[in-house]
Amino acid sequence: MAVKRILLGVTGGIAAYKSAELVRLLKKSGHEVRVVMTRGAEAFVTPLTFQALSGEPVRTSLLDPEAESGMGHIELAKWADQVVIAPASADFIARLAQGMADDLLTTLCCATEAPIAVAPAMNQAMWSNRRTQRNIELLAADAQVTLWGPDQGAQACGDVGPGRMLEPAVLFDLISGATQGPLAGRRVVITAGPTREPIDPVRYISNHSSGKMGYALASAARMAGANVILVSGPVSIEAPVGVEVRGVTTAQEMLEYASGAVDEGCDLFIATAAVADYRPDSCAGDKIKKTDEGMSLSLVRNPDTLAAIAARADAPFTVGFAAETRDVEHYALDKLTRKKLNMIVANDVSAPGLGFNSDSNAVTAFWPQGREAIGPDTKVAIAQRLIALIGEHLESKAGAAGTL
Known part of the structure; x- marks a missing residue:
C-alpha cells in the first residue's frame, strides 16, 4: 500500500x-x-x-x-x-x-x-x-x-x-485505495428491488424486497471506480450518486433492460433483484370484482434474468444472490453450479432484523473454491466488503486469462 x-x-x-x-x-x-x-x-x-x-x-x-x-x-x-x-x-x-x-x-x-x-x-x-x-x-x-x-x-x-x-x-x-479502486474502469450492471406482475390494473404479485442491498452495492461499486448501471424494480430509494438507474416493473422488463445494459459492455453483472418466479398468464383489462368466495389464478413461469446473462457466450463475471429461509448453503451452492455463476451471495431472510426491509444483513459469499461470511453489519458495510471481494476475484480471473 x-x-x-x-x-x-x-x-x-x-x-x-x-x-x-x-x-x-x-x-x-x-x-x-x-x-x-x-x-x-x-x-x-x-x-x-x-x-x-x-x-x-x-x-x-x-x-x-x-x-x-x-x-x-x-x-x-x-x-x-x-x-x-x-x-x-x-x-x-x-x-x-x-x-x-x-x-x-x-x-x-x-x-x-x-x-x-x-x-x-x-x-x-x-x-x-x-x-x-x-x-x-x-x-x-x-x-x-x-x-x-x-x-x-x-x-x-x-x-x-x-x-x-x-x-x-x-x-x-x-x-x-482511492487512486485505484478495485473496480476502476470496469463497467458494472446491477439489478435491484422487486418486480411486480400485474393481475389487473390495481393488483399485482410481488415480494418484500426493498432494494437496499442492490442500491448499496451500486453505490459501493461506483465508489470503487466503476461505471454503474442499476436496473431497478419499484423501490422508494433515491438513486445513488453517479449511478445511472433504469427503472423496470415486471420480470420480462428486467430481462430486457438488463440484457440491453450488458450489450452495451459489461465486466461484472450482479443480480440482487428479487424477480418474481411466476406471473399471471393474463392481466385483466379492468379491476376484478369480488363475485365468489374464492378466486383462482393461472400462473406461468417468468424468464430467469440471472441464468440468461450467465449463459451468454460473452457472459461477464456473474454474481447471483440467494434469499432463503432454510438450507441456505445447500440451495446457494446448487444455484451457483446449476446457473454456472462465478459467485453467489446467500442470506437467511427468516433471521429477525436482517434481510428484507432492514438496513442490516448477514451474508455468505460462495464461489467454486471457497466462501466468506460477512456480517451481521449494515448493508452499506456489507456492500463495501462484497465489492472488494468481487474485485479480488476479477483481478484473479484477469491474471489467469493473461497467462493462457
Whole structure:
C-alpha cells in the first residue's frame, strides 16, 4: 500500500468525533496526515485531539498571520496527495459546490489539484432536501470530487434514514485505495428491488424486497471506480450518486433492460433483484370484482434474468444472490453450479432484523473454491466488503486469462 499525504478536513457535526479514529487508522498505516478544522468542527472536537493523533499542528483559520506569512494555505494545497472531508456538513457541501473560498478549508479545496473525497454527514431530512441534492449533483459532475456515502441508519437526533457518515474503517479502506479502486474502469450492471406482475390494473404479485442491498452495492461499486448501471424494480430509494438507474416493473422488463445494459459492455453483472418466479398468464383489462368466495389464478413461469446473462457466450463475471429461509448453503451452492455463476451471495431472510426491509444483513459469499461470511453489519458495510471481494476475484480471473 502506497503511503499518501492526506489532508483531512473536519466540518461541524456530531460525526466529527469519528474522524479522530480515522486519523488514528491512517497514521497507524504509515500515511502522513494533516488536519484542517472549520469553526463548527471545533464545537464538537478540540484541535488538540487531532494534533495529538496526527503529530502535526492543526490549522483552523485562513487568516492566521503566522501560518500565512509563507502562504500556508497554498503550501497545504500543494502538499496533499488526497483531500478528504469527513464529516462534510450540508453547509460545507453547499459552499464547496458553489466554488466559495470563505474559510481555510474551502480555500484549500479551490487551490488544490489533488482529488477531493467528500463524506457527507447530516440529518436525513437535510440530506433529502432538494437544495442539498442539487449541490450533490453539482459535486457528482465535478471530475475532481468523489462522494463517499452517506450511510443509512439511526442518527444522533433519533431519526432513521440516509445521512450517516461512513464508518472510519470504511473510509480508511477507501482512502487507501482511492487512486485505484478495485473496480476502476470496469463497467458494472446491477439489478435491484422487486418486480411486480400485474393481475389487473390495481393488483399485482410481488415480494418484500426493498432494494437496499442492490442500491448499496451500486453505490459501493461506483465508489470503487466503476461505471454503474442499476436496473431497478419499484423501490422508494433515491438513486445513488453517479449511478445511472433504469427503472423496470415486471420480470420480462428486467430481462430486457438488463440484457440491453450488458450489450452495451459489461465486466461484472450482479443480480440482487428479487424477480418474481411466476406471473399471471393474463392481466385483466379492468379491476376484478369480488363475485365468489374464492378466486383462482393461472400462473406461468417468468424468464430467469440471472441464468440468461450467465449463459451468454460473452457472459461477464456473474454474481447471483440467494434469499432463503432454510438450507441456505445447500440451495446457494446448487444455484451457483446449476446457473454456472462465478459467485453467489446467500442470506437467511427468516433471521429477525436482517434481510428484507432492514438496513442490516448477514451474508455468505460462495464461489467454486471457497466462501466468506460477512456480517451481521449494515448493508452499506456489507456492500463495501462484497465489492472488494468481487474485485479480488476479477483481478484473479484477469491474471489467469493473461497467462493462457
